[in-house]
Amino acid sequence: MNKKISYLITLFLCCILVVVTFSGCIEEEQKTKESKELPKTVVKLDQPSILPDWKDGEYHDYYGTIDLLNEFEIKYPDLVNVFSIGESVLGKDIWCIRITNENNAKPKLSCLIDGCIHGCEWEGCEACLYLAEYLLINFDANETITHILNSSEVYLVPLVNPDGRQKDDRFNDNGIDLCRNFDIDFGRLRGGALRIGKLFGFIKIPYIDFPGKEDWNLYFNCGRHPFSEPESQAIRDFMMDLENNDFSFYVNCHTAQHCIYVPWLAFKPPFEMTEQETNLFHYVFNWVEKNTEYEPVSVLIANNGKRYYDSGMAQDWVFKEFRIPSFSFEILSKDYEPWMSSGKHDHLVHWMNTTLPLFMYLLVNIDNLHQWRTPDIQPSLPEGVPPEPLQ
DSSP: OHHHHHHHHHHHHHHHHHHHHHHHHHHHHHHHHHHHHSOSOOSOOOOOOOOOOOOTTOOOOHHHHHHHHHHHHHHOTTTEEEEEEEEOTTOOEEEEEEESOTTOOSOOEEEEEEEOSSTTOHHHHHHHHHHHHHHHHHTTTSHHHHHHHHHEEEEEESOSOHHHHHHTOSSOTTSOOGGGOSSSSTTOGGGTEEOOOSBTTTBOOOEEEOTTOSSOOEEEEOOSSTTOSHHHHHHHHHHHHHHTTTEEEEEEEEESSOEEEOSOOSSSOSSOOOHHHHHHHHHHHHHHHHHSSSEEOOTTTHHHHSOOOOTTOHHHHHHHHHOSOEEEEEESOGGGOTTTSSOOSOOHHHHHHHHHHHHHHHHHTHHHHHTTOOOOOOOOOOTTOSOOOOO
């Protein structure tokens, strides 16, 4: 009897062991099967960036610019801050938009891109607005843009000259060329500048055409003294504030020479560039030539091999004052310049997409530019950017 009970107990234990072992095999097989069905990576992949849904012909005047900036601030409260940096001659606010991830409180580098310092050069304003929307709609989806807004503060001043924009005029309401009003080699005739100001407080002489001057016959009224105008004072004072916020590079957007300028355009630059600074500018020139349709214009060979001078230029003053990489970006080509030729404001979307490569290149290299290191990071760009040049 005891033997029989022992046999049954042994048989029962063996059965349990078989069941447990078999169940374990099934479970292991199921786990193996499930692991094969899981994706190989759970890391979120970078999404290709998308372009703003703009239409040709939809330009933004002063009031349209305000509406769009307010729309950005309402839609992206954690990324956008819109504020005035000063007022124009006629009392219009000069608006700035700061774009950064406000929820990321770590120290950040800053940069400034402005436009429409010449009021008739509309595309300078549009380029700032287009870049703003491009950064905002791609944040938190595109890794590159998310990193930019997590690590830097992008300041954009679309309309430095709001009075001129409303009148479609190059000059401010005092008849002064604001981009000749900066304190760098100011008021030189050889730099195409005249220290006239507003005669008797009411007579405006924006420019004088002197026949016989080679290549360019116009001499522009630069004001009686540097920073005589409220608009140039506003942008100067704002940059002074940025100096305390790791100001890293500056772009002054114009039309329509189809090129990139760097310092010096001044007839008498206050100092020589270092080898490191010269090498960085040459690297940027080479990048522009290879990756955009714009021409990298060395001032040493501009104007058919002759030195090109301009007194009181914004990018020259910024380089002198803050010793940071500074650029003039001439959007469009001469054929599309209404003020200088028979062109008109058109092909807006095309021209906006020609600006993104340069802006994104500078933004992804902001740390290199801040340290005057080689800006060798290649930006990722959406399909179709840059577009094929217009025929």
